[in-house]
Amino acid sequence: MQDYWLDTHTMKAFVVTAPKTFEIQDVAEPKASAGEIVAQVERVGVCGTDVEFFDGVMPYLHDGQAELPMRLGHEWSGTVIEVGEGVDKSFLGKKVTSDVMMGCGNCKRCNDGRQHTCADRYELGIRNGFNGALANKLLIPARFAHILPDSFDFELGALVEPAANAWRVADAAKAAPGKQILIWGTGTVGLLSAQFCMAMGASVHMVGIDPKTIGLALEFGVTSAGTEVKKIDGGYHSVVDATFDASIPAKLVDIVEPGGRIVLIGVDNHAAQIDSRKLVFRDITVVGILSGSPGFKESIRFIAEGKVDVKKILGGTVGLNEAGNIFLGNRPAGLGFEPKILVNPNA
Numbered sequence: 616m617q618d619y620w621l622d623t624h625t626m627k628a629f630v631v632t633a634p635k636t637f638e639i640q641d642v643a644e645p646k647a648s649a650g651e652i653v654a655q656v657e658r659v660g661v662c663g664t665d666v667e668f669f670d671g672v673m674p675y676l677h678d679g680q681a682e683l684p685m686r687l688g689h690e691w692s693g694t695v696i697e698v699g700e701g702v703d704k705s706f707l708g709k710k711v712t713s714d715v716m717m718g719c720g721n722c723k724r725c726n727d728g729r730q731h732t733c734a735d736r737y738e739l740g741i742r743n744g745f746n747g748a749l750a751n752k753l754l755i756p757a758r759f760a761h762i763l764p765d766s767f768d769f770e771l772g773a774l775v776e777p778a779a780n781a782w783r784v785a786d787a788a789k790a791a792p793g794k795q796i797l798i799w800g801t802g803t804v805g806l807l808s809a810q811f812c813m814a815m816g817a818s819v820h821m822v823g824i825d826p827k828t829i830g831l832a833l834e835f836g837v838t839s840a841g842t843e844v845k846k847i848d849g850g851y852h853s854v855v856d857a858t859f860d861a862s863i864p865a866k867l868v869d870i871v872e873p874g875g876r877i878v879l880i881g882v883d884n885h886a887a888q889i890d891s892r893k894l895v896f897r898d899i900t901v902v903g904i905l906s907g908s909p910g911f912k913e914s915i916r917f918i919a920e921g922k923v924d925v926k927k928i929l930g931g932t933v934g935l936n937e938a939g940n941i942f943l944g945n946r947p948a949g950l951g952f953e954p955k956i957l958v959n960p961n962a
């Protein structure tokens with residue numbers, strides 16, 4: 616019976632088979648067991664982490680936390696179409712997204728609010744072989760789902776995960792009225808972090824390399840943005856690395872005001888080097904951010920209340936067959952310059 620089922624119920628999935636190599640494969644559809652849900656996937660965001668996996672350079676591929684082939688996709692939205700035993704039936708038909716980090720639920724970290732750092736965690740489409748969302752359907756444990764407000768469309772839903780990371784950046788930077796914050800990097804995370812910092816009342820200055828995304832930052836109201844760090848009266852209370860450049864953290868140590876905060880969310884393939892003595896002598900707090908997990912509820916609230924306009928970073932949507940071109944850096948004509956591209960796996 617099982618073989619028959621596998622043979623006849625298949626779906627399309629985007630699978631990275633080797634570095635820079637992919638296939639659209641027919642794979643078995645997922646089926647919800649106890650505690651799980653299956654969703655029809657509607658939109659999946661492609662992010663820098665996905666591209667690092669695709670290119671074969673993501674550190675997890677080299678320390679045993681992940682291996683190819685992989686089904687990527689961790690920024691997603693969809694509709695619940697099946698619930699397993701013990702899952703509230705009211706989930707059916709709901710628009711959802713989910714956390715990326717899926718802790719074991721039993722250890723000390725999981726039980727004190729740090730499930731995203733659980734040693735045994737799965738990461739959706741990233742860690743320990745958990746299949747990601749670049750497919751027609753996705754299976755996840757129901758406890759990691761976030762039901763989206765009715766006002767959200769699927770594009771907004773797929774932006775919740777990067778927005779949750781950005782909320783955490785703004786929170787870690789202690790964004791508030793009167794605070795001056797420098798964000799280095801005008802990609803998705805940098806731009807969204809700028810929006811959340813501003814929504815919390817801070818003045819934001821940005822540094823980037825792409826004139827178009829620098830222009831976009833200015834368009835949505837940052838105080839300054841350019842290719843060089845701007846000297847400002849009073850200096851920067853907090854500085855953020857949202858780049859993929861290992862040389863930036865050391866620069867931030869020299870830029871931030873004494874007593875200030877450095878927030879690190881960008882990851883290069885090489886280790887960044889910083890002089891810890893400078894942190895001591897200048898009384899600097901450094902915060903690393905692994906995931907948006909503790910920020911989902913707040914980011915959904917900020918979006919729902921119109922405090923941030925996350926769709927401003929959307930460059931467009933492609934079908935599953937075009938996903939490979941996005942990963943290869945061949946953006947199909949017709950897409951905007953904005954950093955975030957979504958995939959509709961059913962198109």
Ligand SMILES: [Zn+2]
Binds near residue numbers: 665689777
């Ligand atoms: Zn991501």
Ligand SMILES: [Zn+2]
Binds near residue numbers: 722723735
């Ligand atoms: Zn755990």
